[in-house]
Amino acid sequence: MNGPILEIKEVGKEFGGLHALDGVNCAIPEGQIKAIIGPNGAGKTTLFNCLTGVDRPTRGSVIFEGKSISGLQPYEIAKAGLARTWQTIALFDHMTALENVLVGRHCRTSSGMFRSAFRFPSQRREEKQMRREAYDLLDSLGIADSAGKDVGQLTFLEQRRVELARCLASEPRVLLLDEPAAGLNTRETAELGDVIRNIRRRGITIVLVEHDMSLVMDLSDSVLVLDHGVPIAEGTPREIQADEKVIAVYLGEEVE
Amino acid sequence: MDQAAATSPLIQYIVSGIAFGSTYAMVAIGFNIIYNATGIINFAQGEFVMLGGLLMVWACTVLHLPITLSVLLAVCIVTAIGILFERLAIRPLKNPSVLALIIITIGGAFVIKGSAMLLWGKDSYFIPQFTSEESIWLLGAAIKPQDFWVWGTLGIVVLLLSLFFGYTMTGKAMRACAYNRVAARLSGINAETMVMLAFGLSAAIGALAGAVIVPITSMDYSRGEMFGLKGFSAAILGGLGNSTGAVVAGILLGILESLAAGYISSHYKDAIGLAVLLVVLFVRPSGLFGRAEISRLSEF
Amino acid sequence: MGRRNGIGLIVFALAIIATPWVFSASFFKLIPIGIYAFAAIGLSLLLGYAGQISLGHAAFYAIGAYTSGILTVRFGISPWMAIGAGVLLSAVVAFLVGMPSLRLHGHYLAMATLAFGEIVRVVLDAWDHITGGPSGFGGIPSLSIVWLGRDAETGEFGITKFVFDPIMDELSIFYLVWGVAFFGLCFALCLINSRIGRALRAIHSNEKAANVLGVPAGNYKIKIFVLSAAFASIAGSLYAHYVQYLNPPPFGVWTSILLVLMVIVGGMRNVWGAIIGAVLMGMLPEWISWMENYWLVVYGGILLLVMMFIPQGVLLGCRDFIRWIFGFMRKSQSEVSS
Secondary structure, eight states, X not given: OOOEEEEEEEEEEEETTEEEEEEEXXXXXXXXXXXXXXXXXXXXXXXHHHHHTSSOOSEEEEEETTEEOTTSOHHHHHHHTEEEOOSSOOOOTTSBHHHHHHHHXXXXXXXXXXXXXXXXXXXXXXXXXXXXXXXXXXXXXXXXXXXXXXXXGSOHHHHXXXXXXXXXXXXOSEEEEESTTTTOOHHHHHHHHHHHHHHHHTTOEEEEEOSOHHHXXXXXXXXXXXXXXXXXXXXXXXXXXXXXXXXXXXXXGGTO | OHHHHTOOHHHHHHHHHHHHHHHHHHHXXXXXXXXXXXXXXXXXXXXXXXXXXXXXHHHHHTSOOOHHHHHHHHHHHHHHHHHHHIIIIITTOSSOOHHXXXXXXXHHHXXXXXXXXHHHXXXXXXXXXXSOSOOEEEXXXXXXXXXXXXXXXXXXXXXXXXXXXXXXXXXXXHHHHHHOHHHHHHTTOOHHHHHHHHHXXXXXXXXXXXXXXXXXXXXXXXXXXXXXXXXXXXXXXXXXXXXXXXXXXXXXXXXXXXXXXXXXXXXXXXXXHHHHHHHHHHHOTTOTTOOHHHHHHTTX | OOHHHHHHHHHHHHHHHHHHHHTTTTGGGHHHHHHHHHHHHHHHIIIIISOOOOSOHHHHHHHXXXXXXXXXXHHOOXXXXXXXXHHHHHHHHHHHHHHHHHHSOTTHHHHHHHHHHHHHHHHHHHOHHHHOGGGOEEOOOOEEEEXXXXXXXXXXXXXXXXXXXTTXXXXXHHHHHHHHHHXXXXXHHHHHTSHHHHHHHHHHHOHHHHHHTTOOHHHHHHHHHHHHHHHHHHHHHHHHHHHOEEOSGGGSHHHHHHHHHHXXXXXXXXHHXXXXXXXXXXXXHHHTGGGGGGHHHHHHHHHXXXXXXXXXXXXXXXXXXXXXXXXXXXXXXXHHHO
């Protein structure tokens, strides 16, 4: 049995007295797809922000591969092997798809300012290799044709794929996906599901925040339900679907 | 003569520092109003002070208007310029970046400054004090009657602003915009009008500061930048967006500068006011009485 | 670096070589512009690539110039060593000024550098036993190199000293200055077409996302600020050895704004823009000298209008315009044929 690669321990986050997260506990075994669901305002994105160092948890700690990462800078966490996508796609504009993916390679490459500006042979080699790797990644996600296009010219679906490629370029051990299916139609969502499964096959653990329940139930090994920042249920998709508390939260008044 | 013998330099420096400090405080309030409404730092803020001062001189000496009318005229013209600037240069931008806004307000500052140079040349101007030229002696310091005018103006500005922001619908709407622009817009507040109002208001305050300080210091086309920078120092020292802080910080800055000029060297007077800015940014970017948000940004 | 940049560099090099022969009577006017261009390249890295604005680059320009001037005149140190010392001093100062303000977002660097620029100007005026105060000081030596060539005095061929004498030999100074600018451009182009350059552009576009992706944004912002200060410092040193006399006016806030203007007009997301902008803005006083009294308004107005209507700068602006014309023509053609 794989040990947990990511452990969330008693994490809480307050914004000016408001509890966005309170006592969240969760252990994510390596190689799993873990979904985090909950109604709007349940604290899912805040949890991602706490995991990636965008926000600092007020309480608790995050353990990644046995080491605490709470308090680290976002770029240090990325280097440790945690990558994320954003609810609203956060690609770098005025740059091509390939360049966006190359930025993802940044934390796995090392040529500094001096070596870059004077084109040292080691830098040329590294540059050549990272270009090939980035291109291959775009190719594996089926968007090699768009490599040279400015990301502003891409379709929404292509942008999502570039964002995924960019994350993968940083060689994450855990990938956090924040509502990847938002704005996609049923067919596109199904395609996305295949992409996510492929990513898991590379040995990458996935944490998924998603509103599309069919995608969640289809993909995930285990589901954590948050409501008002508090975990209310955890279990397999089947268990969650049958959980009365979860149904109450989602359906609200109708149960009462 | 025996009065002069009894002067206490320390108190004298403090007194004259407060007058300049009050001006910085007013400029700082102007920065805060625009910052709160839009998130912009208006680099043309100091130019409003310069324009207010020069227009005041013009109204008094060329048009021979009485003091009150001159102040009114100067404030009205500068307010109109502030609003015009917002309409012509800020509003047409769609989704402007912070960088673009900085550059545009700098461009605006230079246009205003250059126009002032064309109208008034490079000479310095000043006018006699509003009431009497006879200084009042207090605790061994000579207080110019104009000092009272400057302090009084600051007092009135603060009073009126707190009434405006506390009790009028428009003022409350502006505060709502400062707190959360999106939410304010959703609840039916016209954010565009608020931005225009903010520019008008802070131009008016800047002009007022310029108009009452002219009798103490002379004014020329190039003075705006320094007023702007010192005002910004005060705004940062008081915590950007916090106008009570700005008043205290502005006066502190004025006193500090005056003491430094007196005891160290008048050459370095300007440098000291600005060094305060750098030190505050270094040590405590949220300012003496700052709000938490700004220091939170420093985490990155 | 890309073929297009390669061709551009060759054209640029040829233009530098040809200019003194084509404009033999007026090429000397481009010498100070070359100095500005070099500083503008540095600023363009900061402004256009890292998205941070400095309104105090004249201060680093001043530090370079005065360090060169003071060390060579008062201490008799070799000009090249003095340039190095200036760069070192500028870098340290830039680090100290940049660190606190770059940690914060938005306007802080702009205001901090503006204030810092004013402080330096005040110091130049007030610290008169070192800087010469408002009246300045002169006698700064020319730059010289040791090379294999004909001696200027004896006419003998061999290892000899070549002096870039700005009075007797404007041609050599022209080539020196524009050679340095050319080198600066190559340096910048290499840098921005590398992982560092992409990281900077990512920071400009979305700092938070760049950070989360593993780009230490704060770190890079400081590094690039220090680098651009070093560029300004070298430009200042070149100025000192070219004019051979220093006083405070060329180092005021106006120069800082002029540098920003050059970068913006040329197009801030493109290093080539720094060269174009420097030439355009530098030659402007020549072209419309009758507007002398309107300088502030003209420059301020240009800054405003360019930022409002062609934020990509004139270089890319022209390209976009030509594309638009072509697109328009093609469209009307296809309409005619159908």
